Amino acid sequence: MASVESVDTARLERILAMFRDRGGRVTTPRRTIITALLEAGSHVTADELADTVQSAHPDVHRSTIYRCLGSLEELGVVDHVHLGHGRAVYHLADESHQHLVCESCGTVVEVPDKVFATLAKGVHKQFGFLVQPRHFAVAGRCRSCAG
Amino acid sequence: MASVESVDTARLERILAMFRDRGGRVTTPRRTIITALLEAGSHVTADELADTVQSAHPDVHRSTIYRCLGSLEELGVVDHVHLGHGRAVYHLADESHQHLVCESCGTVVEVPDKVFATLAKGVHKQFGFLVQPRHFAVAGRCRSCAG
DNA sequence: TGCTTGAAGCGATCGGGTTGCAACAACATG
């Protein structure tokens, strides 16, 4: 029976292979950054990622984190979402979902795409606008802050 | 019959009176900034506003623009919306509407609140989340860019 | 006409992110 770790390792190697396939190179920073991403699960800021990575390899520079995240987005492995006021979070591109962010406490709620289906249909019909809120979260108040 | 200009002037004076009522002062920068806002209509960046203001009064500093806009928001006269990637736009707080912004060409589409009613209801029911997209635009593709 | 004190002007700073460049090292090749 495969442990979680071995599953992640397999995935890590699969992602690294994608770099090699495109004539890229497998480096320590890339290995470490992707590992940190896999461990974090989802919704990590570049900053948090930098902390994790640098706790193992202090010399990995912020700009390397950003460049690696950029490459991973080109490969379709991760997506980034702007939660508002500048900070962006990164998450694995597995399941397509939307993000609701509480303006009061910052909580992020993930909701399936289909919740937006009716809105998307209505907006497209009335305004010809194709709603794609993947890259920007929808703001509001979470359950506890709304009360 | 009142011209548009006199209507704006009346409005300008009404807003300035709000400052006085709160123990504030009516200054040239404030007068100029609010005038520029009224003339612009809606969706001005702080930068555009600064250009307009400075063409009449070159000494008005950026920080003054921001501080004045902040005060106007406290008074409930203007709102600001983040269209994404850092830049924010300001608009008079008259009619409550939402903003759709095209990620491709930057076009902003204003839609009435009620377009979001179904989404808001569904999200609140399922996730207890109160959607308030006033301060952040919803991203997507406009009619011409979607094709 | 002064006085008080809220604003303005200025430059420095901040925060998230990007870029130019020299040095390094991953990988292919001999």
Added chain:
DNA sequence: CATGTTGTTGCAACCCGATCGCTTCAAGCA
């Protein structure tokens, strides 16, 4: 295994929008 090519890295400088601290100025009251 040594070598060369070239994709990546580390670093520092920089960008952009926005904010802050501080001194100076002037709006509006007595």
